[in-house]
Amino acid sequence: MGMDLEKIEEAVTMILEAIGEDPRREGLLDTPKRVARMYQEVFAGLHEDPSQHLKVQFSEDHEEMIIVKDIPVYSMCEHHLVPFYGKAHVAYIPRKGKVTGLSKIARVVEGYAKRPQLQERLTGQIADSVMSMLNARGVLVVIEAEHMCMTMRGVKKPGSMTLTSAVRGIFKTNEITRSEGFALIKQ
Numbered sequence: 001m002g003m004d005l006e007k008i009e010e011a012v013t014m015i016l017e018a019i020g021e022d023p024r025r026e027g028l029l030d031t032p033k034r035v036a037r038m039y040q041e042v043f044a045g046l047h048e049d050p051s052q053h054l055k056v057q058f059s060e061d062h063e064e065m066i067i068v069k070d071i072p073v074y075s076m077c078e079h080h081l082v083p084f085y086g087k088a089h090v091a092y093i094p095r096k097g098k099v100t101g102l103s104k105i106a107r108v109v110e111g112y113a114k115r116p117q118l119q120e121r122l123t124g125q126i127a128d129s130v131m132s133m134l135n136a137r138g139v140l141v142v143i144e145a146e147h148m149c150m151t152m153r154g155v156k157k158p159g160s161m162t163l164t165s166a167v168r169g170i171f172k173t174n175e176i177t178r179s180e181g182f183a184l185i186k187q
């Protein structure tokens, strides 16, 4: 099932009415349409299987750590539908030199981020996807993010960062590898 843009437009019109706005005033006339297009973009990941990007694989004689750091992440907290955003860091150790394109790691992050999410789930989904699609020896994912539901409303703690990590394979079983991964990410 794709996205029902008309339904989003109707819903946005209703929200505008419900908050006491006039959806017919000039500045708001196109707002439901714009919001529908925005949701189509920011929730696009619901309609793809992000792990499919990892089908792009090359053989390279490399069984050491590969880290793609500082990947910008924009997602939507599923509790309030407001953004959380920050950076993702993905480290993995390939098996038998089976590596993927660097951009594909960023595409996986983006695909899972473009859904109503929890930071913990997003972190785990990226790790599981890289682990299984590449049959990697290990994966370590760290996400650091600021949640707008904690900054502009509610508890109002701007600047607070939430850090989540997911470790799989050798990053879980080998303490030295794990420390090395976290240290490289922190650099």
Ligand SMILES: Nc1nc2c(ncn2[C@@H]2O[C@H](COP(=O)(O)OP(=O)(O)OP(=O)(O)O)[C@@H](O)[C@H]2O)c(=O)[nH]1
Pocket (backbone or CB within 6 Å): 077, 078, 079, 117, 118, 119, 120, 147, 149, 150, 153, 154, 155
């Ligand atoms: N674990 C986790 N919690 C999240 C995430 N995004 C938002 N939350 C939290 O989800 C919780 C929802 O709590 P509720 O008490 O149901 O909602 P609320 O009344 O709006 O809570 P406040 O934000 O404290 O005002 C809040 O504590 C949010 O901070 C996330 O990615 N992971």
Ligand SMILES: [Zn+2]
Pocket (backbone or CB within 6 Å): 077, 078, 079, 080, 081, 082, 147, 149, 150
């Ligand atoms: Zn929230």
